[in-house]
Amino acid sequence: MESRILPDPSAVKEELIKKYPPKVAKKRGKAIIVNDPEEIPQVQANIRTIPGIITQRGCSYAGCKGVVLGPTRDIVNLVHGPIGCSFYAWLTRRNQTRPDGPEGENFMTYCFSTDMQEEHVVFGGEKKLKQAIQEAYDLFHPKAIGIFSTCPVGLIGDDVHAVAKEMREKLGDCNVFGFSCEGYKGVSQSAGHHIANNQVFKHVVGLDDSDKGGKFKINMLGEYNIGGDAFEIERLLEKCGITMVASFSGNSTINQFENSHTADLNVVMCHRSINYMAEMMETKYGIPWMKVNFIGAESSAKSLRRIAQYFEDDELMARVEEVIAEEMPAVSSVIEEIYPKTKGKLAMLFVGGSRAHHYQELFGELGMETLSAGYEFGHRDDYEGRRVIPNIKIDADSKNIEELKVTADPGKYRPRKTEEELAKLKEAGLDIRDYEGMMPDMKKGSLVIDDISHYESEKLIELYKPDIFCAGIKEKYVVQKMGVPLKQLHSYDYGGPYAGFTGAINFYKDIDRMVNSRVWKLIQAPWEEAPSELEADYVTQ
Amino acid sequence: MKTAKTATQNACKLCNPLGACLAFKGIEKCVPFLHGSQGCATYIRRYLISHFKEPVDIASSNFNEDTAVFGGSHNLKLGLQNITKQYKPEVIGIATTCLSETIGDDVDMILREYTENADPNQPIPLMIHASTPSYQGSHIDGFHAALRATVEKLAEGGPKQNLLNLFPNMVSPADLRYLKEILENFSLPSVILPDYSETLDGGPWGEYHRIPKGGTPLNTILKCGTAAASIEFTSILAEDKSPAGYLEEKFGVPHYRFCLPIGIGQSDKFFELLERLSEKPMPERYEDERRRLVDAYADGHKYVFGKKAIVYGEEDLVIALTVFLREIGITPVLCVSGGKSGFLKKRLAELVPDLDNLGIQVRDGADFVDIEEEAKKHKPDLLIGNSKGFTMSRKNRIPMIRVGFPIHDRFGGQRLHHIGYRGTQELFDRIVNTVIEHRQNSSPIGYTYM
Numbered sequence: 001m002e003s004r005i006l007p008d009p010s011a012v013k014e015e016l017i018k019k020y021p022p023k024v025a026k027k028r029g030k031a032i033i034v035n036d037p038e039e040i041p042q043v044q045a046n047i048r049t050i051p052g053i054i055t056q057r058g059c060s061y062a063g064c065k066g067v068v069l070g071p072t073r074d075i076v077n078l079v080h081g082p083i084g085c086s087f088y089a090w091l092t093r094r095n096q097t098r099p100d101g102p103e104g105e106n107f108m109t110y111c112f113s114t115d116m117q118e119e120h121v122v123f124g125g126e127k128k129l130k131q132a133i134q135e136a137y138d139l140f141h142p143k144a145i146g147i148f149s150t151c152p153v154g155l156i157g158d159d160v161h162a163v164a165k166e167m168r169e170k171l172g173d174c175n176v177f178g179f180s181c182e183g184y185k186g187v188s189q190s191a192g193h194h195i196a197n198n199q200v201f202k203h204v205v206g207l208d209d210s211d212k213g214g215k216f217k218i219n220m221l222g223e224y225n226i227g228g229d230a231f232e233i234e235r236l237l238e239k240c241g242i243t244m245v246a247s248f249s250g251n252s253t254i255n256q257f258e259n260s261h262t263a264d265l266n267v268v269m270c271h272r273s274i275n276y277m278a279e280m281m282e283t284k285y286g287i288p289w290m291k292v293n294f295i296g297a298e299s300s301a302k303s304l305r306r307i308a309q310y311f312e313d314d315e316l317m318a319r320v321e322e323v324i325a326e327e328m329p330a331v332s333s334v335i336e337e338i339y340p341k342t343k344g345k346l347a348m349l350f351v352g353g354s355r356a357h358h359y360q361e362l363f364g365e366l367g368m369e370t371l372s373a374g375y376e377f378g379h380r381d382d383y384e385g386r387r388v389i390p391n392i393k394i395d396a397d398s399k400n401i402e403e404l405k406v407t408a409d410p411g412k413y414r415p416r417k418t419e420e421e422l423a424k425l426k427e428a429g430l431d432i433r434d435y436e437g438m439m440p441d442m443k444k445g446s447l448v449i450d451d452i453s454h455y456e457s458e459k460l461i462e463l464y465k466p467d468i469f470c471a472g473i474k475e476k477y478v479v480q481k482m483g484v485p486l487k488q489l490h491s492y493d494y495g496g497p498y499a500g501f502t503g504a505i506n507f508y509k510d511i512d513r514m515v516n517s518r519v520w521k522l523i524q525a526p527w528e529e530a531p532s533e534l535e536a537d538y539v540t541q
Numbered sequence: 542m543k544t545a546k547t548a549t550q551n552a553c554k555l556c557n558p559l560g561a562c563l564a565f566k567g568i569e570k571c572v573p574f575l576h577g578s579q580g581c582a583t584y585i586r587r588y589l590i591s592h593f594k595e596p597v598d599i600a601s602s603n604f605n606e607d608t609a610v611f612g613g614s615h616n617l618k619l620g621l622q623n624i625t626k627q628y629k630p631e632v633i634g635i636a637t638t639c640l641s642e643t644i645g646d647d648v649d650m651i652l653r654e655y656t657e658n659a660d661p662n663q664p665i666p667l668m669i670h671a672s673t674p675s676y677q678g679s680h681i682d683g684f685h686a687a688l689r690a691t692v693e694k695l696a697e698g699g700p701k702q703n704l705l706n707l708f709p710n711m712v713s714p715a716d717l718r719y720l721k722e723i724l725e726n727f728s729l730p731s732v733i734l735p736d737y738s739e740t741l742d743g744g745p746w747g748e749y750h751r752i753p754k755g756g757t758p759l760n761t762i763l764k765c766g767t768a769a770a771s772i773e774f775t776s777i778l779a780e781d782k783s784p785a786g787y788l789e790e791k792f793g794v795p796h797y798r799f800c801l802p803i804g805i806g807q808s809d810k811f812f813e814l815l816e817r818l819s820e821k822p823m824p825e826r827y828e829d830e831r832r833r834l835v836d837a838y839a840d841g842h843k844y845v846f847g848k849k850a851i852v853y854g855e856e857d858l859v860i861a862l863t864v865f866l867r868e869i870g871i872t873p874v875l876c877v878s879g880g881k882s883g884f885l886k887k888r889l890a891e892l893v894p895d896l897d898n899l900g901i902q903v904r905d906g907a908d909f910v911d912i913e914e915e916a917k918k919h920k921p922d923l924l925i926g927n928s929k930g931f932t933m934s935r936k937n938r939i940p941m942i943r944v945g946f947p948i949h950d951r952f953g954g955q956r957l958h959h960i961g962y963r964g965t966q967e968l969f970d971r972i973v974n975t976v977i978e979h980r981q982n983s984s985p986i987g988y989t990y991m
Contacts, residue, residue, distance in 0.1 A: 049579060051603045051616045052623030059580020082639045082675035083549060084556025088584035090929075092591075109932055115549035116676050121643055132548035151578055151640035152676065155609060183578035184604040184640060400606050454598065455627060458749065474586050478596040481746045523745040 063192025081150025214243025225250025227496020272353025296361030554879030565634030567735020577638030
């Protein structure tokens, strides 16, 4: 296809903010950055959205219950609050699970709520909560019950942690724990991830010391099995002879969490949602962690090689190479067919806390360029890399989220590698305990935009006319009204898996179908008719 | 019957502010605004979008910990200013959430302050405030509350004119378009409130829209108080919560209440009233639709007669479907709603005289676990309701007919037609075909001719 002349990114940035009043322009200007992978400029991220600006961000409860705890099949998730929050998080994230046989426990299809009524708001809801826990216990005898507080709970003073403790002691064989993940806490769902990490670490991890066997034992952190991604990753690990002790939390069980401290390595997919767990487990149990990415065929191969490299085992390294050699031909044959049709097309990704980075790999394999990308709820380290963590300013919103004080467990701390061994691995190119973020992988001159607003995304589409825009369901139909296909990277448009080698093939085919569909020719884009008259001005706090 | 359990499992209701946002989407140039945490706007948007497959913008006052403790006045005012500047709405529909209701924000006072202190050179949109705490009622209560607040805010009195108010309840965009067409064909000038037939089921834009086209225009809502009559499709809404009730009390606009016109009998009543109000005979096309429907009932009768069904959803929908099912010879063995107006059983008993003789069970305030327990006893042939019944349908191998809201596991939920002769026809066809399909799939012979 003919090469397009793209606008100058600095001019685009000016255009995006020029209609804002000076205060807002200044604020948004810090979140809209022209990338330079050599220099890595600073990005403003994880800053509260201004009221009245329509954001795509969710809340703390969504991150805690929906994202991190949602995919574990044998914990009864009881939402303490009025009915809506429980209903809206009822199987909406499309994480899949595979129970053990037809009788295996799976509570993910249920939506439990205390369905708080006015009298509970006035007189307190603890009594009803206790009854609800008892009922869930009597009904299912689950191994665990998690309580999730929604907005009013914190205000009326219900102590869910005290209730959890009381019920845990009363029931005896059921672990009951609470999450103070009220929706108003923190900037976005990211706060909820942190709260979920803390409570699972405090109440679950380390309870089961049994050795489940396996030579190369890892935990997969931050993989949530959307569209069956975890199944594909599990298949690959198994083929290589790598044992996955626990998944946090795609296709997982509570026993995996309890036993997870017996693994010898934590690999992290979504850095944003789970890095706390990786760090806390290293401090307490001595398990090192490293970042991996199973999105994209090349990066899946690379991730497998890195795991093998960590274990420093020749046999494992050879096996991994065999597996990659077996998997790649199918990938190559599909990419050969599709590449000519997708090469040179332009993509934008505004999603998540890691997906906007990971999926650039897949677009790269399709010969497509990522013009602009940003996260919905990422922090600076997800953009610029972990080296900036000491310099991140702690604001009031972050301060309110508890930082657990973790120390080495006197009985269970066992460093898997000495510092010297780790240093040697680092020298050999294995970036233990590090994540370099999205920006080093993006081209010079690409635009990095955090918490993009509705207005900015429309403007960006108008200026760049991308071939595909990746975001979620809230943006989907707005973008498609302008004649640009939108690929949902939260729910995968109910497709997938997209992880691993099989997933890459699925993704290539889906993107080919989307960007080359004739449907888009039937829609006249707004810029074909009349120049944009979009304008907006905002007021800051 | 009473639910013995405390917790709600697999709820058969959504929350109050969702209904308010949906109603506000049916007012022209209106942006819904939730006073509370941003998560509420996000969840409700994603839920409405998954059904309508259209953009749904809902603003929020983005509470943080400080706001939750010290009150939401500052955030609400800031949010209103920003929405006004970006979207230039004529109306902002403000609904509260459980958070702002729990802390007891006086929204009316905040809005007064906002208006008094606003820049006189900037236009201030009309602000409608509906109180919709999620710890009371369900989504349908928020829907009605938003409409009641709208007419209370807007309707003016004056000499009566040839105008009909229609409050159609929570029907689909397809239903709304049909209602508009009917009233046009009766040459009845009307105000249909809300009207999200275009805002939630429109075409590609071709030009930029901050707010999608469509919705009931403000200047027509102003005239509600001068209408000759109001019709509302509800039989459970208390007068003091009903917009039509308000117009009657305040401006003397007489109001007629029906259950949703599903089925011939209920549609007849609606069309008869339109004949009376318009002083015109029923247009030929609706006579035709009715004749075809009667014919279809006769032809399809053999498939559906004697079948047992479970009906669930909002109370008004359940009542209307129950009456319709009795008309076509299906026994709704269980009529269930997550809503709890207190009128469900009473109205059903009035409209279905053989309710008790047939042993039809009625439950309000119920959830899907309750429904499933009953289903095991009753062994129904069909489930009729929204997508949330799918798990039960699959587990118990009972075919399901999707109606109402939410429908997020089929395409075109927003275009499903339920009401009037034409809507009933489509619904009847779907029911008959579901029965046929089930018979065909479970037949060992594999008939291609059923």
